[in-house]
Amino acid sequence: MKNQRVFDETADFRRVLAGFGERSTPQRLAVWRFFTQSACARTMEDVVGALRGQGLGQATIYRVVHLFCRLDLLAGIRDEAGTMRYAPRHAGHCHLVVCRRCGRVADFHDCDLAVAEKLIAAQTGFAVERHFLDFSGLCPACRQPEPRKRLEHR
Numbered sequence: 001m002k003n004q005r006v007f008d009e010t011a012d013f014r015r016v017l018a019g020f021g022e023r024s025t026p027q028r029l030a031v032w033r034f035f036t037q038s039a040c041a042r043t044m045e046d047v048v049g050a051l052r053g054q055g056l057g058q059a060t061i062y063r064v065v066h067l068f069c070r071l072d073l074l075a076g077i078r079d080e081a082g083t084m085r086y087a088p089r090h091a092g093h094c095h096l097v098v099c100r101r102c103g104r105v106a107d108f109h110d111c112d113l114a115v116a117e118k119l120i121a122a123q124t125g126f127a128v129e130r131h132f133l134d135f136s137g138l139c140p141a142c143r144q145p146e147p148r149k150r151l152e153h154r
């Protein structure tokens with residue numbers, strides 16, 4: 001299933017990485033594609049397993065995932081088993097809500113935290129420039145009581 005939330009065209013990927021002073025490499029593009037083509041947040045194990053056939057080693061994949069997290073292109077959120085799952089962020093300001101059970105991801109754009117930032121600035125004397133905030137919960141499918149229905153959207 002193609003994920004329309006985030007850019008995944010090669011040209012866009014190259015442009016975004018260039019904006020951070022980073023190069024687009026085939027390995028980085030392969031890792032990015034893996035995440036953008038998934039409707040769910042995925043584990044390190046998932047990406048390593050999926051890209052092993054393309055000749056990408058675990059160490060390379062770890063480095064790329066951590067780079068993307070540092071650039072805020074990927075968000076990392078723990079699921080209910082305590083495993084880190086990663087999901088791509090929309091270009092521009094947005095927050096993610098991730099299902100703790102199945103890893104399904106949705107975007108949230110209207111965070112309206114400008115007031116909180118002003119309060120924090122007033123109380124701490126900091127010049128607050130940005131915030132990092134992601135949400136975890138149960139997606140509509142996982143909220144249904146029948147155990148069979150929970151997994152249907154995977």
Ligand SMILES: [Zn+2]
Pocket residue numbers: 099100101102103104138139140141142
């Ligand atoms: Zn779910």
Ligand SMILES: [Zn+2]
Pocket residue numbers: 093094095111112113131133
């Ligand atoms: Zn926000």
